[in-house]
Amino acid sequence: MPHAASGVTVSERNSFAAQLDLQADCGNCFGLCCVALPFSRSSDFPVDKSAGTPCGNLQEDFRCGIHERLRDKGYNGCTVFDCFGAGQKVSQVTFKGVGWREEPGSARAMYEVFPVVRRLQELLKYTAQALDLPAARPVHRDLRRAYERIDALTRDTVESLLAVDVDALRGEVNPLLLRASELARAAVPGRKKNHRGADLTGSRLRGAKLRGTSMRGALLIAADLSGADLRDADLIGADMRDTDLCGADLRGALFLTQAQLNAARGDALTKVPHPLEHPSHWAA
Incomplete structure (x- = not known):
């Protein structure tokens, strides 16, 4: 899984190549979005599935058997889902490459921690995007600190991750994102x-x-x-x-x-x- 080493600076991690760490890499994931998350029969899904139950289309290699035909098969919800890289991070970092099929006893913790890391990765993605805005330089220092803090949390233990108050953390970071937005849009005339x-x-x-x-x-x-x-x-x-x-x-x-x-x-x-x-x- 491509991810920045601890010695790499924020600016280097914020390059396009480093953004791969914030994009889904299904090849290095244990199909977590296809197992951990529930869905209900609707315009987005043709069947019901409970949390912790593998989707019927999930193959032994953790790949989706109908990936190229999701919309044709009524799985529109899958096509608009983005884990922001949480899948591979939980699979390869949190659980060190040992999947729920190999270690069934880890399945419950893996499924519980995946949504937490997804929300952290989403916040990390927004923070990285704000750091990419030259006009937001006045808040770059605080954004870098936030980035480092969130990134460290995504690499923490299961116990620590499950104790994270993501709503409170987002409440702390949102003012920085808002300020970055205001600074960037201030350059737009009119x-x-x-x-x-x-x-x-x-x-x-x-x-x-x-x-x-x-x-x-x-x-x-x-x-x-x-x-x-x-x-x-x-x-x-x-x-x-x-x-x-x-x-x-x-x-x-x-x-x-x-x-x-x-x-x-x-x-x-x-x-x-x-x-x-x-x-x-x-x-x-």
Whole structure:
């Protein structure tokens, strides 16, 4: 599993290569998202599955047997899930490469610690992205400290991880992320709208000028943002399920994740920031 050694600096870890530590590496994971997490029959899943029960599509090598056909088989929920690298970290770091099939006695602890590490990895990802913003230099020192602290927690023991108050930790880091966002968006000319936490479900925002806008935690479910200018917009935590992003410009969007893009609809004209990619189900 690619991860930064303890002697590597934050700036080195924040390079694109180091970001691989914050991306799912299914080849080094014991299929934890397919076992530890529950799901219910819905538009996202065709069957019910309880926590701790392996999905029927999980193979002996911990690979998904229908990975290329998930949407065709009704497993849309799987295509929008992102562990942010928690799977391989729990598998290879916390449990030192010994899986739940080899050591059934470790299964329960592994399943319990996986969601905790996932939330920490998500917070680590946002912190790393904030450190990538030159305009946020005034808070880089505090962000580096936060990064180091969170990263150390993800590598701690099972007992320590299960005792972590992730909500409290997020409450401490969020002001830094917010300040980084404000500093980065301040460089965008013109007046910015504030849609933070707004319910924009189904809204018609086709071609809207939303550059530098705060859309933190906004509900954008099934909203029409086709052709919209979302450059430098803050999209942390925005719910983008079925959001129409056809032809939209998301270059420089802050805290945007691949999972958010996977949940939305787009096309070949949609501009996304590097290193994010066009989901395979988007229109050509």
